[in-house]
Amino acid sequence: MKNITKKIVLNVEKRFGTPTYLYDTKNIAEKYKAIRKSLHDECDIHYSMKANPLLGLCQYFFVLGAHCEVSSKNELLTALKSGFHPNQIIFVGPAKTKEELNLCINKKIRAIVCESIDEVFFVDFIAAQCGHNISIMVRINPDFYVAKAPIKMSGVATQFGVDLEQFIQAYPQIAQLKHVVVEGIHVYNASRVLDCSAIINNVEKILSLARHLEKLFCIQWKLIDIGGGLGVPYFENESAINIENLIPSLNKLFSEYKKENRNVKFILELGRYLIAESGCLISKVHSVKKSHGKNYVLVDAGMHCHLAVSGLASFVHRNFTAKVFHKNKAIPSDEKKPYQVAGPLCTPGDILLRDFRSDAFSPGDCLVIFNAGAYGLSASPGKFLSHGSPAEIIFHEDQFFLARERETLSDILSCQKNLIENF
Numbered sequence: 001m002k003n004i005t006k007k008i009v010l011n012v013e014k015r016f017g018t019p020t021y022l023y024d025t026k027n028i029a030e031k032y033k034a035i036r037k038s039l040h041d042e043c044d045i046h047y048s049m050k051a052n053p054l055l056g057l058c059q060y061f062f063v064l065g066a067h068c069e070v071s072s073k074n075e076l077l078t079a080l081k082s083g084f085h086p087n088q089i090i091f092v093g094p095a096k097t098k099e100e101l102n103l104c105i106n107k108k109i110r111a112i113v114c115e116s117i118d119e120v121f122f123v124d125f126i127a128a129q130c131g132h133n134i135s136i137m138v139r140i141n142p143d144f145y146v147a148k149a150p151i152k153m154s155g156v157a158t159q160f161g162v163d164l165e166q167f168i169q170a171y172p173q174i175a176q177l178k179h180v181v182v183e184g185i186h187v188y189n190a191s192r193v194l195d196c197s198a199i200i201n202n203v204e205k206i207l208s209l210a211r212h213l214e215k216l217f218c219i220q221w222k223l224i225d226i227g228g229g230l231g232v233p234y235f236e237n238e239s240a241i242n243i244e245n246l247i248p249s250l251n252k253l254f255s256e257y258k259k260e261n262r263n264v265k266f267i268l269e270l271g272r273y274l275i276a277e278s279g280c281l282i283s284k285v286h287s288v289k290k291s292h293g294k295n296y297v298l299v300d301a302g303m304h305c306h307l308a309v310s311g312l313a314s315f316v317h318r319n320f321t322a323k324v325f326h327k328n329k330a331i332p333s334d335e336k337k338p339y340q341v342a343g344p345l346c347t348p349g350d351i352l353l354r355d356f357r358s359d360a361f362s363p364g365d366c367l368v369i370f371n372a373g374a375y376g377l378s379a380s381p382g383k384f385l386s387h388g389s390p391a392e393i394i395f396h397e398d399q400f401f402l403a404r405e406r407e408t409l410s411d412i413l414s415c416q417k418n419l420i421e422n423f
Contacts, residue, residue, distance in 0.1 A: 001027060001280050001370070001395070009282055009325045009366050012393060017406065018284040018366070019301035019390040023373055025060055025397075027278035032064050035270070038247045040254040043266040046090060048228065049075045051271025051374040052279070056394050056403035058082035061274075067110075069269050073100045080107070090225070090267070092139070092186070094159045101126050104134065111135045111223060113186045115161055117170045120180060127179035134179065137223055139186040140164055142209055146190035146202050146229070155189055164209070171217055184223030185210055188269065192231035194238060196246045199230065203250060207257050220261045228269035232276045234371050235318045241273075272374040279373025281306055281390070285365040286344070295339045297361045302343020302350045305390050306372055307380040312349045319353045320369050327364040341367065345385055386412055 001024040012020055036045060046069040047061040053075055058068070059082045067088040068079045079089050091104050092113040104112050105127050114120045114136050127134045141163050145155025162170075174182060187206045193199055203226050210224050233240050254266055283301030290296065303310035311317030322341075339361065341353035352369065382389050388407030393400050 001278065004280060004368060006325045008395070009368060010327070012282055012400065013284060013366055015400065016391045016393055016402065018282055019299075019305050020282045020406075021279055021305075021372065021377060021390055021392040022282055022395055023054075023057060023275075023279045023393070023403075024395045025278070026395075028057075028060060028274060029064060031274050031277070032061070032066065034243055035247060035268075036065065038243075038251075039268070040251045040266065042258065042264070043250075043254055043268055046267055046269045047274060048269050048271030049079060050378075052275045052376065053078055053378055054392055054403055055082060056392075056401065057275065058084075060394070060396075067267075069271075073097070073103055076100070076103060076107070076109070086110070090137070092188075098122075098126060102130065105130045105132050108132065108134075111137050111183060113137045113139050113225070115139045115159075117162060117166060117174075120170075120174055120182075121177070124177040124180045132179070133181060135181050135183045135223075137184045137186040137225055138162055138167060138174075138182060139188070140167055140209065142187060142189070142205070144189075144202075144205050146193055146198050160188070161186075168213075168216065171213075175217070184221040184225065184264075185213065186225035186227070186267075188225070188227030188229070190227075190229045192272070193229045194231045194233065194241055196242055196249070199241075199246060200249045200253075202226075203253055207253055211257070211260070214261065221264050223265055223267060224257075225267040225269065228271070228273070230270060230273035232273060232371060232374075234276075234320060276371050276374035279371075279376065281309070281369045281372040281376065283343075283367050283369070285361050285363050285367060287363055288361050295337055297339045297341045297367075298344065299341060299352070299367050300344055301352070301367075301369075301390070302345045302387075303347075303352070304343070304345060304380055304382050304384050304387055306352075306369070306376045308375055309352050309369055309372070310343075310349060311351075317351070317354055319356060320371055322353055322356060322367060322369045324358050324361065325366040325368060326359075326362065327366070328362065344387065347384075382407075383412075388412060 044067045046067045048069045050071050062083040068084045069090050070076045070079050071093040086107045086109045089109040090111045094115045139161035141161035189202055206226050281301055283299040286298045288297050309320050336357040338355040338357050341356050343350040391406040392404035394403045
């Protein structure tokens with residue numbers, strides 16, 4: 001959230017408690033509309049639900065006009081519950097179950113993205129059993145990658161997609177299948193990319209690959225999914241993507257391709273880019289102490305709320321942007337002190353911020369961690385120590401809407417069985 005105020009933070013803390021996630025729909029709308037209004041008409045934006053599968057947020061993306069990309073049975077059912085039409089949904093993932101594929105086929109979604117040759121034949125087999133035909137894309141693991149990407153998804157040895165040589169060898173057999181229609185290819189090469197030239201170069205190579213395969217097999221694709229991977233600046237020395245420069249360059253590539261293939265449509269998958277900066281995690285200071293010469297602040301949010309903030313899954317810990325909102329008037333200080341901000345978990349890894357410089361903390365103050373809207377709650381070890389999941393609030397047109405209630409003991413135990421009489 002860009003314009004969060006002390007009033008908003010303390011209002012959330014008072015009404016909903018902490019820790020709590022807060023998402024601003026104004027920020028989401030600005031990000032989405034900035035791309036949609038300038039992006040080529042023949043390129044659909046698919047919200048990548050894995051970034052944040054909260055039902056209320058998915059419903060908002062549906063209202064904005066986005067399509068949806070899902071990666072599990074429950075994400076697919078959430079997308080449908082959010083209002084997305086099956087024809088607006090694609091399903092990706094390297095290890096889809098028979099149950100998931102059955103659901104995709106029977107719901108007649110836009111396309112299943114197959115990630116192995118065996119999966120293509122398996123989908124054909126299941127579609128025959130269902131008595132339906134189904135559109136698929138094949139995810140290609142190409143012989144190029146995005147050098148400047150922090151997270152490489154293909155172009156290297158990986159569980160994702162089909163190596164190009166394997167696809168070329170298998171395509172004549174795939175083309176003979178009776179119940180799958182290969183409508184296109186999918187290439188998702190990287191994530192968290194902030195370099196415009198790297199993104200443009202990657203898309204150029206994807207479209208060049210698509211052309212090569214069209215000519216090789218004398219076909220015309222109906223769908224080309226260029227992936228996404230647009231990043232946001234989480235840390236110091238990172239700059240936001242210049243969309244005003246990026247989109248015209250992508251549009252030019254799309255227009256050139258459509259001169260050769262008038263019926264093709266493109267897909268751009270966006271998750272982190274659309275949602276990360278809209279969200280923040282609000283926590284409350286429990287206590288302050290000193291240990292071996294270092295200042296420690298204990299808050300009620302930890303890596304069970306947002307694993308990435310702790311840096312536990314990263315090679316190097318870097319602080320997310322954060323701000324303290326003092327409950328009472330802070331005593332101004334010319335020299336801010338470094339603090340280690342720790343959560344409530346019984347593990348030394350539960351450090352949210354290291355050497356975070358601030359005025360003196362006091363119990364009851366609120367600490368807000370920004371850029372927390374993507375890969376937060378749903379990508380964290382929420383069951384550890386049974387604290388329960390935080391509440392999630394959507395801030396829309398100056399109103400707060402409870403989107404997910406704070407998890408209770410009843411929620412935690414709801415799927416467990418009482419076995420005391422068996423012992």
